Amino acid sequence: MGIEGPFWRAIAVYRVASLAYAALFVLGAGGYARPVVSWTVIGVMAAWTVVTLVRYPATRRVPLLAADLLVTVACLLATPYAQGPAAAAAGVMPLTATWVAGPVLAYGVAGGRRAGAAAAAVMSAADLWLRGGSGVELASLQVNGAVLLFLAGVVVGHVARLAREAEERMRRAVLMEAAGRERERLARGIHDSVLQVLALVQRRGAEIGGEAAELGRLAGEQEAALRALVQAPPITRAPDLTPTGLRDRLRPAFAARGTRAGRGPGSAGRLRRPARPGAEPAPEFAPEPGADPGVDPGAEPYxxxxxxxxxxxxxxxxxxxxxxxxxxxxxxxxxxxxxxxxxxxxxxxxxxxxxxxxxxxxxxxxxxxxxxxxxxxxxxxxxxxxxxxxxxxxxxxxxxxxxxxxxxxxxxxxxxxxxxxxxxxxxxxxx
The missing domain is CATH 3.30.565.10 (Histidine kinase-like ATPase, C-terminal domain)
Incomplete structure (x- = not known):
């Protein structure tokens, strides 16, 4: 779920609390004029709440969001049949109470502030039509609920979008840091092997003279070029920082290190450094103590x-x-x-x-x-x-x-x- 997880958990808690509030409201009113209809609507609300708890956020496709909005609108429009004409004309709170804000919040988290505002517009239109169709004058309609729905949809959608952007920036920063650290590791390996050998060839060629001096000069030029190449410049942007892209970018370097001195991708061991003056010559490749070429190096942790x-x-x-x-x-x-x-x-x-x-x-x-x-x-x-x-x-x-x-x-x-x-x-x- 990533950064959206807390949003969906908060919406789930809100739906359950709103359902309990609506049920208590119906219970306190004695079931209104038609108790069977009232409790049937509460049952539908409870069943749909369970569906949303199970399906969100794994399924956030348009059909589920649309069904969420339609079910909520249907429960809201069933209010006159449960409360009776007198209660509706008196401006009694709709049967669904605050439960109607659930799909507005879901749209905001799933699609941003515009989606949240669109869902709020649908719910507000249904609420205003319900109150206007009950004989209430348009000028006396209460629009506080509609305003609150709009604010909830826009604010929650905006905050959810900012959270997603922050999560994406953090992910990219972590991947860039990982790429930089891998570059540092590869640069150290090159310094400990190739650059040291090139520097040695340059010094020895200058000492010997003749054609060896020219060879040493060329080795020195290659050392300077390779040293400049492995320097890690400041990373300002990364065109492809997905895990697959990073793996593709780094695979050639890993392959080069794995095949150096006949080293296979699955072999265990390390390259020995060039012998220092006065030191006994060492083989070019020596296995690590206790290493088994057929065993994963991770099997020997110490x-x-x-x-x-x-x-x-x-x-x-x-x-x-x-x-x-x-x-x-x-x-x-x-x-x-x-x-x-x-x-x-x-x-x-x-x-x-x-x-x-x-x-x-x-x-x-x-x-x-x-x-x-x-x-x-x-x-x-x-x-x-x-x-x-x-x-x-x-x-x-x-x-x-x-x-x-x-x-x-x-x-x-x-x-x-x-x-x-x-x-x-x-x-x-x-x-």
């Missing part, structure tokens, strides 16, 4: 973060972890490990050759904290802000962005004696 951090240990990188496991949701553990890898890549790229680094993982009761510290020259003041403006994603997205998506934090402290990055993620429920 992973030990220590198992994902140990491969980073080299002669220059020391990994320290507690003796007890550090269980985290598997996806969270992989993202934390990727953020640690991005931090170490920055050490390799921006610190002198042979710079040492340390990784410390610890359990802080309600959080898991991983600290990456190096003894490099530190980060110059304003360098991180400048890198973010230039589209460099190492810290802004691969580290801070990952932790933000996990509901954690990334604190960076830098001085001339080294840089320390503290990554903290909520521990959540333990396995």
């Amino acid at each position: 992973a030990d973060l220590r198992d994902l951090l140990r491969p980073f240990g080299t002669a220059r990188v020391t990994v320290s972890a507690p003796a007890t496991p550090l269980p985290l949701p598997a996806a969270t553990a992989r993202e934390v490990a990727a953020a640690v890898g991005a931090a170490l890549d920055n050490v390799v790229r921006h610190c002198p050759e042979g710079t040492r680094a340390w990784i410390l993982a610890e359990d802080d009761d309600d959080a898991v904290v991983v600290t990456v510290r190096d003894e490099g020259p530190g980060i110059p003041d304003g360098r991180l802000e400048q890198a973010a403006r230039e589209g460099r994603m190492g810290v802004a997205r691969s580290i801070r962005g990952r932790l933000a998506d996990l509901g954690g934090t990334a604190a960076i402290t830098s001085s001339p004696s080294g840089t320390e990055i503290e990554l903290s993620v909520p521990a959540g429920e333990r396995a």
